[in-house]
Amino acid sequence: MIHPDSKQFLGLNRSQSIQRFVVTAEQMSHIEGRVFAAGMPVAALMEKVAGLITAWVRSRFSVSQFPRVGVLVGPGHNGGDALVVARELHVSGYEVKLYQPFSQLKDLTASHAQYIASLGISVQDQIEALASCDLVIDGLFGFGLTRSLEGAIAAAVDQVNQWSQPVVSIDLPSGLHTDTGAVLGTAIQATHTLCLGLWKRAFLQEQALAYMGESHLIDFGLPLADITAVLGETPKLQRITPAMAIESLPLSRPATTHKYKQGHLLLVCGSRQYMGAAVLAGLSARASGVGMLSIAVPESMRLLLIAQLPDALVMGCSEDDTGAMAQLPEDLEMEKYNAIACGCGVTPAASPVVQQVLARDRPVVLDADGLNILANLATLPTLKARTAPTILTPHWGEFKRLFPELAEASDDRITAAQQAAQQSGAVVLLKGARTTIASPNGTAWLNPESTPALARGGTGDVLTGLMGGLLAQGVLRGTAIEQVVFSAAWWHAQAGIMAATERSELGVDASTLIHYLIPALQPYC
Ligand SMILES: NC(=O)C1=CN([C@@H]2O[C@H](COP(=O)(O)OP(=O)(O)OC[C@H]3O[C@@H](n4cnc5c(N)ncnc54)[C@H](O)[C@@H]3O)[C@@H](O)[C@H]2O)[C@@H](O)CC1
Numbered sequence: 001m002i003h004p005d006s007k008q009f010l011g012l013n014r015s016q017s018i019q020r021f022v023v024t025a026e027q028m029s030h031i032e033g034r035v036f037a038a039g040m041p042v043a044a045l046m047e048k049v050a051g052l053i054t055a056w057v058r059s060r061f062s063v064s065q066f067p068r069v070g071v072l073v074g075p076g077h078n079g080g081d082a083l084v085v086a087r088e089l090h091v092s093g094y095e096v097k098l099y100q101p102f103s104q105l106k107d108l109t110a111s112h113a114q115y116i117a118s119l120g121i122s123v124q125d126q127i128e129a130l131a132s133c134d135l136v137i138d139g140l141f142g143f144g145l146t147r148s149l150e151g152a153i154a155a156a157v158d159q160v161n162q163w164s165q166p167v168v169s170i171d172l173p174s175g176l177h178t179d180t181g182a183v184l185g186t187a188i189q190a191t192h193t194l195c196l197g198l199w200k201r202a203f204l205q206e207q208a209l210a211y212m213g214e215s216h217l218i219d220f221g222l223p224l225a226d227i228t229a230v231l232g233e234t235p236k237l238q239r240i241t242p243a244m245a246i247e248s249l250p251l252s253r254p255a256t257t258h259k260y261k262q263g264h265l266l267l268v269c270g271s272r273q274y275m276g277a278a279v280l281a282g283l284s285a286r287a288s289g290v291g292m293l294s295i296a297v298p299e300s301m302r303l304l305l306i307a308q309l310p311d312a313l314v315m316g317c318s319e320d321d322t323g324a325m326a327q328l329p330e331d332l333e334m335e336k337y338n339a340i341a342c343g344c345g346v347t348p349a350a351s352p353v354v355q356q357v358l359a360r361d362r363p364v365v366l367d368a369d370g371l372n373i374l375a376n377l378a379t380l381p382t383l384k385a386r387t388a389p390t391i392l393t394p395h396w397g398e399f400k401r402l403f404p405e406l407a408e409a410s411d412d413r414i415t416a417a418q419q420a421a422q423q424s425g426a427v428v429l430l431k432g433a434r435t436t437i438a439s440p441n442g443t444a445w446l447n448p449e450s451t452p453a454l455a456r457g458g459t460g461d462v463l464t465g466l467m468g469g470l471l472a473q474g475v476l477r478g479t480a481i482e483q484v485v486f487s488a489a490w491w492h493a494q495a496g497i498m499a500a501t502e503r504s505e506l507g508v509d510a511s512t513l514i515h516y517l518i519p520a521l522q523p524y525c
């Protein structure tokens, strides 16, 4: 019999597949429950996990440079983990001090506390005693935190946040809600967080990012069979991994292909006011490798676009007094386009053009003022009338205009994006530091890595052009629309990370970002 863990999950090996799961506290608890019910002793698992944490801490913070370690110990199993780590660091020669303010501890935690006291490790109930430590380990609360931090504990957390030494949080920074990432009263601002077993949702929630520091997953061998028994073979929420993103990118082509087999994208973009948006979207679409690129712009911009993109077919459209596109050319044969990307720099005056685009049965990526126009037309009825897939790429401000009730009702961006996709039938890409891509069937993908360097005018136009180009190719290759969208989001972020690494976070303007798109894929080619 083949052991489930030796099988691949969706074609990925264990270390790749473990990275794609994202769990709530409840799901983690169910998975853990299955493992314990199957016979794994709780204490053995805690010992194993704490051993891995200790090894990580020792490799990162050597005893010679960080000899004094303060450990914050909570009442539950997060505190139990902390006690085992404290014991092992003590054995390895670190000078360990515990801040242990709780008198009531869970049984296993109490047992570790009793043993550690017998070793002569200093146990304190005042946080000040740990101020001179070189390193702090936070084991106050993990995914069992249900209520807000108050009183002396909250004050101790606030005090630790004033200190300057590194803080390693076990599982989660204490005080964060495991699912929404909301701060419950107050929370530890970690420099490093070691997430145990499976990524918790909080790691992909924007409001938690300022507390996480550098985050790492400690894989302690939860059986894939137990994980998929709780999350399903195709989990509803997935973290995008490089392997997943690369799989749907058109990195190689059949030997006998020709340009029309490599996708034909129509970009509808630009206005006298926002000419640059059209150029950026066009250059970025070109970088996607799309076989044919047609661009519809206001007539007065036509020559500018040709000068920038000599390889594109540029069509001038009639324009109104403000320089916005008034309508698409009458002889435009929409059938020949595999996808349309519409909205970059069009201004709200281009409503008739956006309506023309949405009325056709072509897959559409809608961005920027295209989204604001859609909101004015009434989001849901307009999308319901469409017969081809629609991809919406709002930032939170645009999302609020498109789906005001959902935005109002939720403090959780992931859930809001999922509901928007389900209600509208569109694929919704909600932009942010942790972009969420939600499909109408309720599945969502989260982009785990990005850079604040991308918070800059024009980078959205780059995403739209790139995604449009990939969509035109993906439609012909039979790639699922959602896969195209999350691959584009991942690729765009990777290019930003690479550019920021080489040029600093100040050095990533939108034009530079386009130049990094191809180099960002080199490690995977
Ligand atoms: N899931 C797993 O497979 C494993 C989990 N382990 C650890 O176990 C942790 C979860 O343990 P627990 O379920 O015991 O939960 P926690 O240790 O996160 O905390 C729960 C305890 O804190 C108390 N509490 C909650 N909110 C409080 C508040 N605001 N003020 C004061 N007390 C409060 C609860 O009454 C309970 O005693 C994980 O985060 C992880 O560190 C590891 O030991 C081993 C493997």
Ligand SMILES: [K+]
Binding pocket: 078, 138, 139, 140, 141, 142, 169, 170, 171, 172, 173, 174
């Ligand atoms: K913690």
